[in-house]
Amino acid sequence: MRLRYYKKDKAFLTKPLEEVGIAEANLVAYQLRKALLVKTISLKNPVGLASNQIGLTAPVFIALINNKWETFINPRLEKKSKETINYREGCLSLPSNRTYFTKRYKWVVVSYLKENGKRTNQKFEGHESVIVQHEIDHLNGKLCKEGGINE
Numbered sequence: 117m118r119l120r121y122y123k124k125d126k127a128f129l130t131k132p133l134e135e136v137g138i139a140e141a142n143l144v145a146y147q148l149r150k151a152l153l154v155k156t157i158s159l160k161n162p163v164g165l166a167s168n169q170i171g172l173t174a175p176v177f178i179a180l181i182n183n184k185w186e187t188f189i190n191p192r193l194e195k196k197s198k199e200t201i202n203y204r205e206g207c208l209s210l211p212s213n214r215t216y217f218t219k220r221y222k223w224v225v226v227s228y229l230k231e232n233g234k235r236t237n238q239k240f241e242g243h244e245s246v247i248v249q250h251e252i253d254h255l256n257g258k259l260c261k262e263g264g265i266n267e
């Protein structure tokens with residue numbers, strides 16, 4: 117397993133992922149957590165990792181929320197604030213010493229499946245909202261160098 121980079125793996129990283137069943141999603145979630153543990157990604161302190169960044173194709177990401185790694189399966193953006201915030205983001209799949217200016221929703225409500233297969237709704241604000249938007253973008257084939265909100 118290796119980290120995918122935009123420079124080498126553009127076609128793969130920009131392909132939107134299709135929803136999958138809970139069994140497959142949980143295998144992918146396991147691989148994501150393992151990638152963190154075995155230091156597939158060791159250069160930075162990551163706050164999120166999407167499946168396609170390690171070569172997998174189920175729409176699953178993990179993110180550091182309240183200092184805990186949470187799993188998001190088949191996530192959907194249900195609601196978003198009118199207000200936006202300007203942010204500066206880095207990405208493990210982009211050159212490591214660079215950050216990008218982005219525009220993000222101040223808060224978002226995301227629905228996603230938990231590992232037990234139950235769909236849940238959760239609101240995220242501020243920094244955590246940006247993390248979640250960044251990772252959902254990955255699953256939709258978008259990287260933060262495109263500026264964040266893509267509509």
Ligand SMILES: [Zn+2]
Pocket residue numbers: 206207208209250254260
């Ligand atoms: Zn990223």
